[in-house]
């Protein structure tokens with residue numbers, strides 16, 4: 068329904084040459100075309116960071132918001148109009164640092180939105196400081212002097228699964244075919260979908276590079292992983308050494324948040340008019 | 356007639372229930388009531404009380420003298436004893452061991468009668484009611500029907516046993532208690548009965564928000580704002596309103612902004628600490644021009660402060676919260692009925708000007724109960740402000756216009772792409788650092804202010820149009836100051852009151868003319884530093900002559916204000 072031309076971004080891209088964000092943008096466009104929903108029924112929410120400039124490079128309804136807060140904002144967009152496909156683009160510093168609490172709570176609520184984490188191990192836009200997903204020992208201007216970051220990284224896939232997300236996957240900007248497939252599934256999934264996307268930052272990250280990911284990633288689906296098994300999914304999520312699994316870890320159905328709220332039955336919340344006669348009845352019931 | 360009854364005891368002893376019963380009885384009998392609840396921040400124990408003032412005139416504040424005290428604990432006897440009026444009476448449950456009580460007080464078998472007649476200690480409330488009414492010689496017939504209707508929801512058996520307990524205790528009190536009581540209501544008749552509801556500020560604002568087509572509320576519990584949130588949740592299924600208790604206040608306001616960006620009228624409720632967490636997102640609302648209504652039920656700060664007590668010390672914080680410069684609207688209703696109107700107006704103003712609208716309540720307004728005339732919501736009309744017409748074409752969310760307001764569209768509108776950003780942006784919502792665009796966008800914000808000022812209500816003068824002394828007030832301090840003015844005026848003092856509900860942006864016309872006329876203008880504020888007076892000085896260079904400040908967390912009384920004025924040499 069949507070053409071590539073329609074999705075053509077309004078602004079010139081400002082990412083560094085070789086940045087992993089290009090691959091994610093390209094995959095998103097393909098996924099949206101694949102989805103086949105009308106353009107006006109998609110809403111994108113992004114945070115703050117290199118990645119979060121996505122809304123200016125693709126022509127969609129969009130709200131470019133605050134560092135760490137996109138997920139609750141997207142929850143609001145979704146409940147106001149559940150007809151929209153609401154997608155979120157955030158960085159690792161953004162959603163695994165400032166906004167980590169929101170990620171977990173949104174997972175347990177199973178909010179029907181798709182979150183794409185552009186995971187580059189650094190705070191790109193603020194010039195390469197180590198992010199919460201940087202590996203132990205990562206050296207940057209703000210990690211303590213060598214041996215570097217004296218702490219383990221956040222495990223977004225593991226957290227999303229244990230938090231209650233019902234679709235959890237990992238993609239790699241360098242594996243377009245798989246990424247398009249995962250993103251399409253994530254958006255279609257009725258429930259909270261989290262996709263950890265490995266995104267080399269060409270400028271700052273000397274460790275998590277294209278070569279590094281090309282060498283270490285392997286496909287979960289080719290390894291015939293059972294996506295309905297929570298424990299197996301968690302086991303795979305903690306495989307983080309010589310091999311890095313990519314693909315769908317976990318994919319199940321559970322009631323989503325909207326189905327448990329008192330939203331209007333016939334129309335989106337945003338179009339609903341409260342029946343003042345009903346409210347008057349409530350007030351009259353309070354009269355002495 | 357102007358009497359005050361106080362029911363005191365430990366948290367969890369049903370003190371508020373007795374208070375509610377009494378207020379209902381008096382309102383049904385045609386009188387005005389005003390109830391304050393004084394509660395410690397704990398679930399059991401301690402010393403809590405509820406104070407019901409009853410009058411045949413409209414009343415707006417608590418007063419200092421107590422006519423009848425009902426005590427369920429010894430603290431509830433000892434602590435308020437010095438406030439007892441001449442011939443005031445203390446009724447205490449005879450389970451409370453109390454030795455040095457004067458003869459005029461009554462050790463009433465409240466629990467005993469509840470058990471004997473009603474079969475359960477739970478009915479102690481009804482017994483207390485009976486005792487108080489008897490003390491006042493209030494004609495029991497005026498109360499009986501009310502009691503039946505109050506307990507109606509609980510079924511026939513509950514009605515009859517409660518009524519029986521109240522009646523038995525009433526009779527027994529008349530028989531056993533022979534002392535004087537400061538009040539004798541034996542000859543009163545059914546009053547005119549204008550008031551039909553008992554409303555707290557929180558509830559009135561909840562009704563206003565629902566009447567204004569509030570469609571989304573996301574909040575996190577924080578006293579004293581929580582009751583408003585709970586009320587809306589209670590009715591959300593019937594009225595189809597989306598509600599959620601979030602993980603924190605940051606999520607609350609962010610969800611509300613998201614819902615509002617997508618077209619639903621949205622609100623958050625909190626107190627100062629929660630608002631502190633929301634501040635970054637207030638700026639997002641401003642930058643992206645997303646309407647939002649923020650209710651702050653102020654309590655004594657800083658930090659956790661006095662969680663269940665009142666203060667008006669967040670005014671300047673809210674007026675300047677967030678980095679950067681942008682218009683915002685601040686409204687501070689004086690009582691529940693005004694709270695209802697303010698809530699309706701808040702949503703309209705937010706939509707019309709696409710700015711954050713802040714309602715400043717406080718614990719006193721939030722939790723106190725006023726008897727009020729009935730509210731009619733069927734005529735409420737809402738104004739969603741400028742909306743983009745249907746159809747396609749190149750929609751620009753931040754189109755520059757003469758009045759700074761750009762027509763809104765929402766994601767989901769066919770043919771439109773709606774882009775918003777927290778960065779400085781072009782008219783189409785996409786980001787830029789261009790200095791000319793930046794200037795144009797700041798000017799867009801500023802252009803809204805004159806029209807906002809026009810849309811706001813000017814401050815009001817209460818009392819004589821002209822006077823030597825003017826009390827300057829805002830929000831819920833209106834009540835005590837208003838009664839102080841009335842009392843002093845009757846005593847021949849040339850005094851009036853200049854009161855602000857719509858605080859910010861500040862309307863200055865009337866203010867300047869009042870400053871030009873009066874001899875003395877006195878800031879009366881429930882804070883330590885006269886924040887409204889400071890704001891006025893900042894905006895106009897005008898300075899008040901004297902300050903009356905209360906910051907102990909307890910609401911002002913008219914008597915206290917008069918005393919402060921005297922001690923301060925103003926009178």
Ligand SMILES: Cc1ncc(C[n+]2csc(CCOP(=O)(O)OP(=O)(O)O)c2C)c(N)n1
Nearest residue numbers: 115116117118134158159160161190191192
């Ligand atoms: C509340 C707040 N704190 C800090 C910043 C500064 N800041 C902007 S982007 C960023 C980090 C971005 O890192 P990430 O989310 O990983 O995105 P990337 O640039 O790597 O895509 C920070 C710290 C901010 N905008 N807001």
Ligand code: SF4
Nearest residue numbers: 083086117191268269
């Ligand atoms: S700094 Fe890194 S993440 Fe940011 S645009 Fe450049 S390469 Fe991409």
Ligand SMILES: [Mg+2]
Nearest residue numbers: 158159189191
């Ligand atoms: Mg990053």
